[in-house]
Amino acid sequence: MTAQVSETLIYHGKDLMMLSNPLDPYLRATGIHFVSPHTANWRGYKGTWEIKGSEETRQGLYLVKLKAHRSYEDVVGLAEIFPGFPDGVFAHWFSGEIRLPQGDLLEYVHGGYASQYEYDLFLEIKKGLIISKRAVHNKARS
Amino acid sequence: MSVYWNDWVTWLYAYLAVGLMTALVFYGFSLKDRPTQFVKDIRSALGLGKTLKDHLQDILVYSIAMVVICVGWPGFLVWAALKKREDRMRELEVEEPDYLCKPEYLIRKVNLIEAEQENWIADPLGLTPNLPFGHLNAAWGKFLAEFGLEAENELWFFEVPKGSSTGEYDMFEGPISGYAKVVNGKIMGEFVIEGS
Numbered sequence: 427m428t429a430q431v432s433e434t435l436i437y438h439g440k441d442l443m444m445l446s447n448p449l450d451p452y453l454r455a456t457g458i459h460f461v462s463p464h465t466a467n468w469r470g471y472k473g474t475w476e477i478k479g480s481e482e483t484r485q486g487l488y489l490v491k492l493k494a495h496r497s498y499e500d501v502v503g504l505a506e507i508f509p510g511f512p513d514g515v516f517a518h519w520f521s522g523e524i525r526l527p528q529g530d531l532l533e534y535v536h537g538g539y540a541s542q543y544e545y546d547l548f549l550e551i552k553k554g555l556i557i558s559k560r561a562v563h564n565k566a567r568s
Numbered sequence: 569m570s571v572y573w574n575d576w577v578t579w580l581y582a583y584l585a586v587g588l589m590t591a592l593v594f595y596g597f598s599l600k601d602r603p604t605q606f607v608k609d610i611r612s613a614l615g616l617g618k619t620l621k622d623h624l625q626d627i628l629v630y631s632i633a634m635v636v637i638c639v640g641w642p643g644f645l646v647w648a649a650l651k652k653r654e655d656r657m658r659e660l661e662v663e664e665p666d667y668l669c670k671p672e673y674l675i676r677k678v679n680l681i682e683a684e685q686e687n688w689i690a691d692p693l694g695l696t697p698n699l700p701f702g703h704l705n706a707a708w709g710k711f712l713a714e715f716g717l718e719a720e721n722e723l724w725f726f727e728v729p730k731g732s733s734t735g736e737y738d739m740f741e742g743p744i745s746g747y748a749k750v751v752n753g754k755i756m757g758e759f760v761i762e763g764s
Contacts, residue, residue, distance in 0.1 A: 451763035456707045479692035486692045516691040518702050522742025522764025
């Protein structure tokens with residue numbers, strides 16, 4: 427399997443690579459399917475997400491941009507999938523960890539999201555809300 | 569002509585007659601599975617048509633099968649019944665949806681109103697539709713439409729713990745929760761509200 431294009435997360439004003447697919451549970455629940463435009467994007471879409479809200483109170487995960495393939499030529503965006511929500515869609519259907527790799531690429535793996543980077547920042551999300559954060563310092567596999 | 573039922577030869581003829589009828593019925597069924605003339609023509613055009621040797625082989629196989637069924641038809645009928653049952657079970661297995669919710673993950677029985685009251689979305693920016701289940705409201709409506717009004721249909725809240733393997737997916741990174749339609753203890757539908 428080819429390495430897959432990542433999602434993007436805007437966090438503290440920076441665009442970070444996000445190796446998690448928080449839109450998938452929504453697509454499964456609603457029965458929406460996209461088609462793969464190429465082997466590096468089997469899921470058929472690429473989303474841009476943003477952490478919004480006040481750090482003192484509550485912060486949530488929002489989908490702010492989407493490029494999804496209904497067919498190879500028919501590409502739709504956020505307005506088609508979530509009409510009426512141009513400012514972002516709160517991912518209340520997602521619970522789990524999102525992985526944000528940072529630093530140097532230690533090991534490239536030609537499959538999925540398996541490549542290894544210097545650091546991984548994990549955000550634990552519960553029903554779209556951030557509940558904890560942790561960072562992991564990775565070492566190259568010998 | 570009188571029939572002597574106390575003569576074992578009469579019973580043998582009767583046994584073989586039933587066997588012959590059974591063999592003819594099964595031969596009739598086997599004809600249904602034969603390739604159509606169109607397929608035969610295509611195979612012939614591709615040089616894959618039947619040779620004289622193949623025809624002779626077919627005649628030999630059918631003749632042996634007829635004799636075997638005539639003689640051992642009770643055993644053959646039992647075998648045919650078991651095979652039919654096995655095929656049906658396999659078909660049912662394929663048709664049965666693979667739900668994420670399994671009976672061990674059912675937490676509590678709820679009614680529709682409780683389910684909706686529990687699922688108003690806490691959105692920090694207040695952007696989510698002010699409806700039960702937020703962006704999943706339409707999917708919830710679809711689930712309810714398929715739920716049915718039968719008295720035995722029950723709605724249960726379920727939760728699959730983080731790290732479980734269930735359904736067609738392996739090892740979820742987060743918990744999965746939702747509502748299941750349960751009929752006589754069997755899961756007949758599910759609506760997932762939270763997953764990874």
